[in-house]
Amino acid sequence: MNSGAARGRAGVIGFIVAETSLFAVFVVAYLFYIGKSLTGPFPREVLDLPIVGTICLLSSSITVALATRALAAGRIARAGAWLLVTVVLGLAFLAGTAQEWRRLIVERGFTIGTNLFGSTFYPLVGLHASHVILGLVMLSLCLVFAWSGVLKVGHASRVELVSWYWHFVDGVWVVVFTVVYVVGR
């Protein structure tokens, strides 16, 4: 019995539950304040659907799964390649968010203090983006280890835990996308 792996799994599940609970409150606050802003701009006026970013992020869940599968099969180079694809897809998503924020803040002058929409939009999307960044840091570390030859088959269960976190970040985005860009718009 590999009890270290079991401990890790239990720990990551606990962490993800706690994170879910954290996000839930930001989502509830966003839903609660939809349509309650006293002044503009309103979501429909400034938000565009981040289709490309969403596709990138969701497909990165598949690539990270392929990476862990390759690692478990002992094909380190292939795992590294899939990790690289995952990181690039994650970065593409972040670039989309960055571009959206630049457009909103610099061009439209729409900030966290503008109205309730801004107050709830930036923290929710920003909290998610910060989780993407954290996930990218962990994935990049795995990637560096894969390239430097440190990563071995025995680490498959650990990399799988990173992939769980990454799936969680993706799942959160599905909720955020639905709430912010579909329901709230």
Place this chain on the structure above:
Amino acid sequence: MSSVPTAVPAPRDIAPATESSGVLAILHEWVVTVDHKRLGVMYVATGLVFLVIGGLEATLMRLQLAWPGLTLVPPDTFNRLFTLHGTTMVFLMGIPIVFGFGNYLVPLMIGARDLAFPRLNAFGFWVLLFGGVLLYFSFIGGDGLYGAGSAPAVGWFAYAPLSERAFTPGNATDYWNLSILVTGFGTIATAINLIATIATMRAPGMTLGRMPIYVWTMLTVSAMTLLVLPPLSAAQIMLLLDRFLGAHYFDTQAGGSAIIWQHFFWFFGHPEVYILMVPGFGFVSEIIPVFSRKVIFGYASLVAATVAIGAVSMSTWAHHMFTVGMGSTLNSFFAVSTMLVGVPTGVKIFNWLGTMYGGKLRFRTPLLFCCAFLFQMLCAGLTGIHLAVAPFDWQLTDSYFVVAHFHFVLIGGLVFTVFAAIYYWFPKVTGRMLSERLGKWHFWLFTIGFNVTFVTMHFPGVLGMPRRIYTYPADRGWDMLNLVTTVGVPFQAAAVLILVINIVYSLRHGAPAGDNPWEAWTLEWATSSPPPAYNFAVVPAVTSRRPLWDLQHPDDPDGPHE
């Protein structure tokens, strides 16, 4: 798994026990430790220090309120005192003691060598300790650069928009916010740790159905912590964004809600009461059987009640908000859910009474505290049912009746069980018994003082005395009642002083305890007192809920009777 205990050698890296000498060396050892037992002791010690600090704050408030029109404490200071008292007792006394005992006992009770993530455990403790320091640093830094500084004065639940920058300028509220935020992260980390430990590191044969009730209570409250503490963190992050970045979460002028903070806070705040209280039920469930010389009555129902309390208590939060005008549907829902949580609690009381019934009772100090707990918890539960009735709550909300009610829960319930636990497990932790004679003094002084103070406190509440007032006029008929309430304080203070003396004295001069002074049956008593760093040289295979009974009575094991 074979039922033959397998000898597992001590891990190599900690096997050579180096004798360290000198204060600095010992201090260094404690600071860098990742051992769950040392961290547990530090958690509980931290909690006891903050118990004394919070108690002193309460004492000052009681002195001020002893008689109408006193000017011992100015109004601003009074606000700071009740804010710090509440915050300290919940986050810096209750949480560290609950999770400290969990840290110490859970691995020992399930036959593990440490928690699942020892470094994370150390992180949790240090973050909590420095979070506490941050709260008290507000006395110096609260005003920022402007003046002498002050502590937060917004109450322990810091209702927004009162806690917004417009109404509480300066940094005091930010110290409250950041302090509780970081202690929360530590608590979440420890809760994850405990869950992972209980889920994956139980001794061979220790099925879920054989776990000690106390471990079940820690599993329940850790799960609750994961679900309810992050929402508080989220609300605090929102408050930080409001205060520092100009967001409008709780800004009514921009259309923000004055109520939503209350929902977020009490979604945490009410389950928090159970997070503190349920491990107390766990202590009682361990202590009463041992001192009644019987197995626990109705193990399965007790476990079910524990989990049920955890589940139901997460849908009761808005009974703190009957007066904000939620409408009759929500009021009814939360009234019913609140009364519902009384059912599993009642089941537990019958479990404990059923265990004591027909038992060979040994009235040592731990059992005395448990007996007082049974009576007081019942009273606390009954006033709780009163307050769950929304119209009754409309009359008495924010009165001293409420204050008396929750002090009955948290002192009459929690603190009494913590005292019982201290007397019960001190021999295991230190290898020495606490003085039974001082223990009896502690028990009687504290029980008398507590009841004088808090039974009496119900009455000014019923007579309309609101909480959080720093003084009151003489013509309301509250003065004698307040005086009696304050008279109980020195009894409790003396009792706590006796406990401290008892601990300090017994550390050096207490009677040697041996491995199992109470003839108990759970695994922590199978190892030496104090336990070695690796806990168990041989992890026994568990065949029933009372592994030590089975080891001592191989002719009559418990298993077939369960």
